[in-house]
Amino acid sequence: MNFNIHRDVLLENLLIAQKALSTKTPAPYLQGIKLEVYEKEVVMVTSNADISIKISIKDESLDVKEEGNVLIPGRFFVDIVRKLDGDTVSFSMFENNMLKLVSKNSDVTLNLLDIDDYPEIDFVVNEHPIPIETKVMKAIIRQTTFATSTIENRPILTGVNIRVDKENLVATATDSFRLSQKIIDIPKNFDEMNVVIPGKSLDELIKIFEEDLEEILIHLNHQSILFEYGNVLFQSRLLEGNFPETSRLVPKEFPIVIKFDRTTLMTAVDRAALLSQRDSSTSIVKLELKDNDVVEITSTSPEIGKVVEEVHPSEKPEGSPIKIAFSSKYFLEALHTFSADEVMVKFTGEVRPFVIESEKDKDLTELILPVRTE
Amino acid sequence: MNFNIHRDVLLENLLIAQKALSTKTPAPYLQGIKLEVYEKEVVMVTSNADISIKISIKDESLDVKEEGNVLIPGRFFVDIVRKLDGDTVSFSMFENNMLKLVSKNSDVTLNLLDIDDYPEIDFVVNEHPIPIETKVMKAIIRQTTFATSTIENRPILTGVNIRVDKENLVATATDSFRLSQKIIDIPKNFDEMNVVIPGKSLDELIKIFEEDLEEILIHLNHQSILFEYGNVLFQSRLLEGNFPETSRLVPKEFPIVIKFDRTTLMTAVDRAALLSQRDSSTSIVKLELKDNDVVEITSTSPEIGKVVEEVHPSEKPEGSPIKIAFSSKYFLEALHTFSADEVMVKFTGEVRPFVIESEKDKDLTELILPVRTE
Numbered sequence: 001m002n003f004n005i006h007r008d009v010l011l012e013n014l015l016i017a018q019k020a021l022s023t024k025t026p027a028p029y030l031q032g033i034k035l036e037v038y039e040k041e042v043v044m045v046t047s048n049a050d051i052s053i054k055i056s057i058k059d060e061s062l063d064v065k066e067e068g069n070v071l072i073p074g075r076f077f078v079d080i081v082r083k084l085d086g087d088t089v090s091f092s093m094f095e096n097n098m099l100k101l102v103s104k105n106s107d108v109t110l111n112l113l114d115i116d117d118y119p120e121i122d123f124v125v126n127e128h129p130i131p132i133e134t135k136v137m138k139a140i141i142r143q144t145t146f147a148t149s150t151i152e153n154r155p156i157l158t159g160v161n162i163r164v165d166k167e168n169l170v171a172t173a174t175d176s177f178r179l180s181q182k183i184i185d186i187p188k189n190f191d192e193m194n195v196v197i198p199g200k201s202l203d204e205l206i207k208i209f210e211e212d213l214e215e216i217l218i219h220l221n222h223q224s225i226l227f228e229y230g231n232v233l234f235q236s237r238l239l240e241g242n243f244p245e246t247s248r249l250v251p252k253e254f255p256i257v258i259k260f261d262r263t264t265l266m267t268a269v270d271r272a273a274l275l276s277q278r279d280s281s282t283s284i285v286k287l288e289l290k291d292n293d294v295v296e297i298t299s300t301s302p303e304i305g306k307v308v309e310e311v312h313p314s315e316k317p318e319g320s321p322i323k324i325a326f327s328s329k330y331f332l333e334a335l336h337t338f339s340a341d342e343v344m345v346k347f348t349g350e351v352r353p354f355v356i357e358s359e360k361d362k363d364l365t366e367l368i369l370p371v372r373t374e
Numbered sequence: 375m376n377f378n379i380h381r382d383v384l385l386e387n388l389l390i391a392q393k394a395l396s397t398k399t400p401a402p403y404l405q406g407i408k409l410e411v412y413e414k415e416v417v418m419v420t421s422n423a424d425i426s427i428k429i430s431i432k433d434e435s436l437d438v439k440e441e442g443n444v445l446i447p448g449r450f451f452v453d454i455v456r457k458l459d460g461d462t463v464s465f466s467m468f469e470n471n472m473l474k475l476v477s478k479n480s481d482v483t484l485n486l487l488d489i490d491d492y493p494e495i496d497f498v499v500n501e502h503p504i505p506i507e508t509k510v511m512k513a514i515i516r517q518t519t520f521a522t523s524t525i526e527n528r529p530i531l532t533g534v535n536i537r538v539d540k541e542n543l544v545a546t547a548t549d550s551f552r553l554s555q556k557i558i559d560i561p562k563n564f565d566e567m568n569v570v571i572p573g574k575s576l577d578e579l580i581k582i583f584e585e586d587l588e589e590i591l592i593h594l595n596h597q598s599i600l601f602e603y604g605n606v607l608f609q610s611r612l613l614e615g616n617f618p619e620t621s622r623l624v625p626k627e628f629p630i631v632i633k634f635d636r637t638t639l640m641t642a643v644d645r646a647a648l649l650s651q652r653d654s655s656t657s658i659v660k661l662e663l664k665d666n667d668v669v670e671i672t673s674t675s676p677e678i679g680k681v682v683e684e685v686h687p688s689e690k691p692e693g694s695p696i697k698i699a700f701s702s703k704y705f706l707e708a709l710h711t712f713s714a715d716e717v718m719v720k721f722t723g724e725v726r727p728f729v730i731e732s733e734k735d736k737d738l739t740e741l742i743l744p745v746r747t748e
Contacts, residue, residue: 073678079648083645105642105684106681106682107681108649108679108681108682109682111678111679268479270457271454271480271482274454303485304447304450304484304485305482306482307454307481308480308483309480309481312479
């Protein structure tokens with residue numbers, strides 16, 4: 001193996017490939033980056049327990065003198081290329097299991113990993129992938145993964161449920177205390193699908209959306225999901241098990257609807273949360289719609305004191321006075337997913353789940369379960 | 375106690391005062407911020423085991439209706455004022471031990487700490503303090519505290535030695551493996567002094583230099599050092615014990631002198647360090663001046679591989695070839711303290727301390743002890 005490549009091109013692709021590097025693994029070969037060097041292409045492969053990445057590099061700076069495959073210690077490879085300051089990096093092999101990287105005045109020798117240990121990874125590409133705008137895919141991830149469960153006692157809740165039916169793609173996440181759901185239109189005629197993707201995989205996926213490619217292609221099958229983004233294939237395992245049926249969780253009738261300026265509401269809850277966070281990990285605030293149509297958000301800590309925030313709804317509220325208590329963290333995270341200036345908080349009763357929606361972000365529903373106090 | 379003050383003025387001063395807040399302390403009153411409210415002035419006092427801060431606020435926004443002293447839970451006070459979005463904050467007392475803060479739509483009640491527990495703190499101000507330009511004081515701190523010891527077995531080495539003699543102020547720090555020394559001119563006729571200031575105190579002091587006040591006044595006595603910066607008094611305890619005599623540590627003769635472009639040298643060592651850091655906490659690199667006047671910086675890890683960096687001195691080196699090994703961390707930190715583009719690395723021999731200097735930063739000497747290898 002012997003080739004030259006532009007350092008910036010190499011680094012840019014390494015920074016994507018490293019997202020699937022294992023850091024702690026009983027299999028040291030998964031700490032490696034596999035390079036397959038062909039006449040006019042270098043293919044990078046990385047893989048860990050959750051995701052696998054395959055990148056095809058066909059840059060004009062690529063100058064291959066000898067083909068070959070190698071498995072390079074990943075973390076150090078990325079770190080050294082990041083610090084190299086030459087324009088070009090030259091790769092060559094010597095003594096069979098050593099790699100030489102030369103760039104400007106740097107001469108780096110690396111002990112290679114045994115490529116025979118590396119598993120064959122099957123990147124499953126469909127004939128008719130689902131096209132989605134990159135910015136929509138970004139929104140799906142940003143608006144769902146935060147609501148997945150971080151505790152492992154119900155593993156299926158650590159994932160985001162993706163359901164494809166005739167005209168929609170429905171993304172749902174819930175940790176059983178709150179739920180976030182986004183429904184987007186897709187072209188017709190895709191097979192119906194119902195899978196659960198690890199939330200962590202999606203958190204890595206969103207990081208590779210750096211170039212401004214308009215579209216991402218989703219290749220979905222029953223074993224895995226593969227996102228094709230330009231020259232990058234990003235494949236994730238799926239979670240096994242049944243995602244809970246969430247449609248009956250959302251109340252149908254909302255006798256109480258309060259419209260808020262989103263930023264005003266967030267800063268008020270943020271201040272109240274400051275106090276409740278000090279006192280307990282649950283961080284409960286109370287919201288009260290009063291007779292005079294003013295909303296009071298309060299939190300109390302016997303040790304420190306009390307915060308009372310007065311918030312004026314942006315329109316006269318519908319419905320009767322209500323007093324309800326909930327996690328400030330869940331409420332803030334839900335409000336954070338909206339882009340709209342104005343949101344509607346819709347209540348059914350003091351012990352029933354409530355919902356946040358907005359006229360601008362019509363495809364998004366945030367639901368939160370209240371807590372009982374006193 | 376009852377007064378109003380502009381929120382931004384309050385916050386700006388709180389952010390300084392909080393530097394001396396105790397976070398973990400057996401004395402809960404040291405987690406408090408003391409406010410002394412006078413007719414035309416509010417005084418803030420905070421104190422922990424190392425430093426005490428006293429700030430006088432005489433802002434035109436200050437409107438005192440009733441004088442008084444209170445001790446407010448510090449961390450929460452700072453956090454809530456940071457998040458308040460009203461222009462003005464109103465303070466009032468009720469029920470004897472509760473404080474009410476009102477700002478725009480926020481109404482915050484805080485349980486006060488018992489002010490009778492708070493110790494009387496003596497801020498010792500001299501008649502003739504030493505004036506130092508703020509930017510020089512900043513440089514002293516930036517160029518010395520990094521070289522103090524972080525381990526506590528010789529407590530005196532966790533401090534920076536400040537010696538005042540007839541015309542100079544000499545600041546010295548050493549962890550016994552390296553030494554950093556800065557000598558600055560001061561006006562004559564100050565008493566000779568020789569004290570050791572905890573490095574951590576200086577690290578906090580540098581953070582309060584945010585406004586662009588040109589001068590800082592140093593009030594030095596045998597028990598404490600007090601820095602007067604505008605309306606802020608920042609007092610630190612001194613370390614007890616004798617700071618080691620360091621003057622004999624610095625070699626007098628340097629038969630080998632190599633000039634480098636500082637940035638080129640740093641990036642080369644940085645790359646070599648990357649590999650040595652992986653392998654051990656000591657992170658040793660080797661520097662070799664070769665017959666052909668080229669310098670090679672190398673590091674080797676049996677596990678990962680080898681990095682060889684070729685560096686061309688900016689002038690033909692003086693002296694014979696040499697091969698010397700040292701901590702890349704100490705070398706990089708020392709190089710980092712210079713502002714000059716060009717530095718001189720001066721060697722006496724392979725097992726003797728070596729020195730880094732620059733013609734531009736004449737007042738600064740960095741010394742590093744090499745390590746023996748092989």
